C-alpha cells in the first residue's frame with residue numbers, strides 16, 4: 410500500500426472501536442454465564458472473531474448483528490467437546506485465556522494458531538496450569554502450539570507470576586474459578602484488570618489485597634449487558650498522529666480510561682503534550698473523552714511499573730519520541746520481544762528505514778529526537794500495531810511510504826484507514 414499524505418493536519422471527532430481485551434473477555438464470560446449476554450460496541454477485529462469462532466466450536470450459540478453480539482451462555486457445563494480444532498488465529502489472548510478455561514472442562518480439545526502464535530511462549534500458562542493438575546501437551550514440551558488439552562478437575566494454587574502478564578493472570582484465574590477452594594495469584598506489577606472487573610459484572614466475586622488477587626473456586630455467572638469502551642491502545646495511534654502533525658486537534662470519544670491501561674496518558678503528560686482528558690463514566694470500566702493537539706514534546710524515560718500500563722503502545726510511543734526534543738529511554742520492556750513480533754526489533758528496524766535515530770537495547774530502546782522522517786519501504790511484518798505505527802509515521806514523512814502487509818491491521822482495527830482518512834484535512 411502506498412501512503413502519500415503530503416504532511417496534513419488532523420481534525421475532527423471519532424470513536425475508536427471497542428477494546429480488544431474487553432471484547433475477548435465479554436465473549437468468554439458470556440459463554441460461561443447462564444443466560445443471555447448482549448454486547449455493544451464489540452470489536453469485530455480478526456482476533457475477537459477468532460474467540461467467537463472457538464466458542465461456537467465449543468457449542469455456544471453466538472448471534473451477530475450490526476450493533477450487537479448476543480451470547481447464549483449455558484454455564485460452565487454448556488461447553489462441549491469440539492469436533493474440530495480450535496483455531497485462535499493471531500490472538501495470544503484467545504490462546505492463553507482459553508487454556509485456563511479448557512484445562513478444567515471434562516473433555517479433550519486441540520488448539521492451533523497462525524505462524525506468529527506458533528512462535529509465542531505458551532509455557533508461561535501451561536506451567537502454572539500443570540501445577541493445578543492440568544493435562545496439556547504441546548510442541549516442545551508444551552511450550553508452543555499446537556496444544557492438546559485433556560480437561561480434568563483442577564486444584565487451587567498460590568502462584569506468583571514471574572512476568573507481569575494479564576494473559577497469564579487471567580488464564581490462572583479461569584482455572585482457579587473451576588477449582589474447589591481459594592486460590593491466590595500474586596502480581597509483580599499491576600496488569601490490566603479487565604478479567605477481575607468482568608467477574609464482578611457477571612455476578613461473581615474477586616478480592617484484591619495489594620498485589621494479591623484472591624479467587625474463590627466454584628463460582629457461576631449470570632448473563633448481563635456489556636458495553637465495550639473504545640480501545641485506548643487503538644486511540645493511541647491517533648493521539649500520536651495529532652500530537653506530531655502540524656495544526657491539529659482531534660477528539661476521541663468513549664475511550665476506555667481504566668487506570669491499568671492509561672500509561673500512555675501519563676507519558677504524554679511527561680513529554681509535555683497539549684491534551685485534556687475528561688471522564689464521562691466510571692461504572693465498571695472508566696470511560697472518557699481525550700482531546701489532543703499538536704504539541705511541543707520533550708524526551709522522557711519510561712520504565713518500571715509504567716511498562717505493563719502501556720505495553721502495547723510502546724511501538725507508537727517510539728514514533729512519538731522521534732518528534733520530541735532530546736532522548737527518550739524505554740527500559741524494563743523485554744516482554745516486547747514475545748508479542749506478535751519481536752517489537753523491539755521490528756519498531757527499531759522499520760523506523761530506522763524512515764530516518765529515525767533509534768537504537769535497540771536489551772530491554773527496550775533509545776530514541777534521539779527530533780528527527781526529520783523521510784519516505785521509504787517498510788513492512789508490518791504481519792504485526793497489526795507495527796503496521797499502524799508506519800501508517801501514522803507516513804503523515805509526517807517528506808516522501809511516500811510504501812507499507813507492505815497492511816492487511817495485518819484488521820487484527821485489531823479494521824476501520825483504521827477509514828478513520829485516518831476521516832481525520833486528515
Ligand code: S3P
Pocket residue numbers: 429430431502573574575576577579601720721744
Ligand atoms: C492482553 C494482555 C497483554 C497485551 C495483549 C492483551 C490481555 O499481553 O499485550 O495485547 O488482553 O490480557 P501480556 O499479558 O502477554 O502482557
